[in-house]
Amino acid sequence: MSNRTKIVKAVIPAAGLGTRMLPATKAVPKEMLPVAGKPLIQYAVEEAAASGIDTVILVIRGNKSLIQEHFAPGHDLKSRFYQQGLNKSPDCLCPDSKPINIKYVQQESPLGLAHAISCAQPLVGDEPFVVLLPDVIMLTHEPVTSQLIRTHAEVGGSVIAIREVEPQDVKRFGIVQLQGPAVSSPRGPLRITGLIEKPSSERAPSRFGVFGRYLLEPSIWNVIAQTHADPRGEVQLTDALSTLCQQASLFGVCFDGWHYDAGDRMGYLQANIELSLEDPHLREPLLHYLSGIASSQSASKFLAQPSGGRSQVLTSQPGDSSSRKL
Ligand code: G1P
Numbered sequence: 001m002s003n004r005t006k007i008v009k010a011v012i013p014a015a016g017l018g019t020r021m022l023p024a025t026k027a028v029p030k031e032m033l034p035v036a037g038k039p040l041i042q043y044a045v046e047e048a049a050a051s052g053i054d055t056v057i058l059v060i061r062g063n064k065s066l067i068q069e070h071f072a073p074g075h076d077l078k079s080r081f082y083q084q085g086l087n088k089s090p091d092c093l094c095p096d097s098k099p100i101n102i103k104y105v106q107q108e109s110p111l112g113l114a115h116a117i118s119c120a121q122p123l124v125g126d127e128p129f130v131v132l133l134p135d136v137i138m139l140t141h142e143p144v145t146s147q148l149i150r151t152h153a154e155v156g157g158s159v160i161a162i163r164e165v166e167p168q169d170v171k172r173f174g175i176v177q178l179q180g181p182a183v184s185s186p187r188g189p190l191r192i193t194g195l196i197e198k199p200s201s202e203r204a205p206s207r208f209g210v211f212g213r214y215l216l217e218p219s220i221w222n223v224i225a226q227t228h229a230d231p232r233g234e235v236q237l238t239d240a241l242s243t244l245c246q247q248a249s250l251f252g253v254c255f256d257g258w259h260y261d262a263g264d265r266m267g268y269l270q271a272n273i274e275l276s277l278e279d280p281h282l283r284e285p286l287l288h289y290l291s292g293i294a295s296s297q298s299a300s301k302f303l304a305q306p307s308g309g310r311s312q313v314l315t316s317q318p319g320d321s322s323s324r325k326l
Contacts, residue, residue, distance in 0.1 A: 004156060007149050007215065008055060009129040010048040013116035014041055015061040015107040020264055031134045032066050035262055036275035036282075041067060044134040045100065051146035053130065055101045057120040062106065071102050112234030114224045117216075126218045128152065131237075135264075136212030137271050139278075140257025147255050148215040151189050157249025158220065159189065160241070161213035163259070167201050172261075173209030174238035175199055176252055189251035197230070197238035208252060210238065211259055219248055 018030030025033070031041035041058070048056050060067050107119045117131055130145050138144045148159045162176055177194035194205060220240060227240040244250055260271035273290070276282045 004153055005127050006052075007128050007130060007152065008053055009124050009127065010053045010056045010145070011059065011117055011120040011124065011129060011131045012041065012044050012048070012056060012134055013059045013107075013113060013131070014067055014134055015059050015110060015116055015119075017110050018263070021268070029060075029067055030263060032070065033262075033268070035137060035260075035268070035271045036279060039070060040137065040262055041070070041134045043137045044132040045071075045102070047138060047143045047145050048130070048132060049100045051130070051143045051149055053100065053145070055103065055123075057103045057105055057123045059105050059107050059116045059119050061110070062108075068104060110234075112229065112236055114227055114235040114237040114240045117237065118221065118224045118235075121221050124218075128158075128215060128217050131214040131216060133212030135262050137260045137262050137275070138213070138255070138257055139259070139275070140255065142256070144211075144213045144255045144257065144259075145215075147253055148213055151251060151253050152215050155189055155249070155251060157251055158217045158241070158244060159215040159251045159253055160192070161211040161255045162190070162208045162252035163211050163254055164207050165209040167204075167207060170201055170204040170207060170209065171198050172264075173198065173211070174236075174241075175204045175206060176208050176210065177205035178208065178252065186254055189253050192241075192245050192250045192252050194245065195238045195242040197236045208254075211255070213255070214241075217248060220244055223247070 014029060014031040016030060018025030021030050021033065024030075032039045034040075035043070045056055058067060058071075103123055105119050105123060107116045110116075113133075130148060132145060140147075142150075144161050148161060151159045160176075165173060174195050174197050176192045177196075179191040179193050190208075195210070196203060196205060199205070214237070223244045224235065224237075224240045227235050227243065229235050230239065241250060258274075260274070261267035262271040273286070276286055
């Protein structure tokens with residue numbers, strides 16, 4: 001049994017501009033975009049709750065009150081459902097998840113991921129904590145955050161989720177430099193000796209990318225405070241971690257499971273399709289629909305027409321299972 005501090009606080013940065021998803025994110029925060037009927041941010045909060053976290057600190061921006069509304073109790077809807085005899089709760093977190101305390105802190109300007117996290121410092125204090133980036137959705141048996149917490153209990157230090165990526169994708173991630181020779185599918189935590197944010201394939205120190213889940217020791221606060229902004233004016237967490245690993249232990253855990261980069265248009269679509277396929281009500285009709293469009297060019301044929309055709313394609317036919325009320 002480890003006597004390390006129990007990790008009970010999570011920081012979820014949700015104050016970015018969401019530029020990769022414009023125009024959808026002009027008025028709606030990226031973190032509120034739905035994936036399989038549930039906003040992105042809810043996946044992160046549920047993963048935290050399922051990993052034993054009891055307090056989640058959401059870092060938001062002034063116009064992101066929709067996020068606060070989403071997590072506020074839905075009293076009006078509840079009474080309406082009750083009057084209509086519907087056995088349904090409008091409240092967000094799944095009924096079997098533990099009660100979780102949600103707090104908010106403002107990031108006045110989008111000055112980078114490390115800056116966003118440091119806005120939560122007064123609420124986190126001097127204890128280790130986890131960070132979950134809400135645009136990375138994880139589909140795993142054991143939540144990735146819980147995999148990091150378990151590793152921390154065994155080896156201590158700060159711990160981050162990593163995974164091998166294709167050579168053409170290293171420019172999309174923070175990439176780690178590992179101690180010792182690189183091994184494919186390593187077992188157990190790997191010591192990290194450096195990181196570079198979104199390098200070219202020539203500069204990449206390995207092919208192991210950082211995947212939006214971090215467990216950080218409180219020594220990160222001083223390091224962030226001393227980290228300079230990059231040429232775009234953003235203080236990168238990757239740069240802070242690159243300094244941290246020169247002073248203290250930083251491990252990478254090759255997590256088990258699937259991930260989706262839902263902050264990117266293609267990843268967002270994949271997440272929607274694949275997570276909808278996990279829904280027992282949607283699976284069969286969706287598979288039927290997908291196999292139908294895969295074997296014909298129907299949608300693109302109608303998109304070229306000024307009107308009419310599209311609704312024909314998208315409207316369910318009588319008797320078609322996709323017209324069932326879900
Ligand atoms: C951020 C991090 C990057 C990490 C990625 C994971 O980048 O800066 O190091 O690999 O998340 O998804 P972003 O995708 O927010 O630009």
